[in-house]
Amino acid sequence: MPAITAEATPPSASTEDYLKAIFSIISSGEEAASTNDLAELLDISAGSVSAMIKRLDEEGLVEHIPYRGVSLTAEGEQLALRVLRRHRLLELYLTEELGVPWNRVHEEAEILEHAISDDLIERIATKLGDPGFDPHGDPIPTRDLVLNTRRAEPLAELDAGTTAIFVRISDRNSEMLSYLSSLGIAIGDELRLIDREPFEGPCRVEAGGTVHTLGIPLAAAMQVQPLVG
Ligand SMILES: [Zn+2]
Known part of the structure; x- marks a missing residue:
């Protein structure tokens, strides 16, 4: 695997967004990311997605799985984890240090993640005490790009009477x-x-x-860890 060095040409914002999207689809349990999944997630036409996939393939960042779509090569995965680290550290920095509400940090991080230097992001990580999770409970890849995921299940699927810790929710639904x-x-x-x-x-x-009445879509989006005992 080619080393990713500071001297290498940095990947474009759009390359980073594609790799992140493929990583996210595969992390959700899919074997590969299809053109349609990507078009929907990135809000881009299927034709544009196909053209970009071809380029990423030529650059050695993705590989085709016949009839299914694409997965990431080792190099593509490293780049995806790198941008996820920047994204999640930025979200935490914005909430913790600048007081930006948690429903607004995702949009800001989507832009800043492509622009921030490695030096600045590592200073932010140090300032925050090398945190493990972002404000939405998503794991932050370590400096060595290891992603420590934790098990959780939807609040809506708990047995009645169960107590659990609220650990994670998607950063994408600002209204929730x-x-x-x-x-x-x-x-x-x-x-x-x-x-x-x-x-x-x-x-x-x-x-x-306090007792709250939560709709199913919300309670299904809230990931929890039941307390044992
Ligand atoms: Zn986010």
Whole structure:
């Protein structure tokens, strides 16, 4: 695998976005990222996606899996993890140090992740104490680009009466994030699923002594770790 050095031409913002998108699709359990998945995730036409995939293939960053789509080569995966590290550290820096609400940091990080230097991002990592997770509970790849994921399950799928720690939610749905903020619910909080109405009805959830009624799409998006015992 070719070494990624500071002297090498940095990948373009669009290359980084594609690699990140492929990484995200494969991390969600897919064997490969199809052109259609990528077109949808990146909001780009399937024709443009095909052209870009061809280029990334020539650059040795992706490989084709016949009839399925593309996966990342080792070099492509390293680049994807590098941009994820920058993205997630930026999100945490913006919330922790600048007080930007957690529902607004994703958009900012999407832009800054392509521009920030390695030196500056490592200073941010040091300033934050080499954190393991971003404000949405997503793991931050280490300096050596190791991604330590943790097991979690949707709040909506807990057995009634189970208490769990809220550990993760997608950074992409800004409205869900600001709604949770308005309820005073944050990552790290202890939540108890009281019950769930039948036929896809809402969940009643206790958080900090208050009972909230959460719709299924929200309770399904909230990833939790049940407390044992
Ligand atoms: Zn984000």
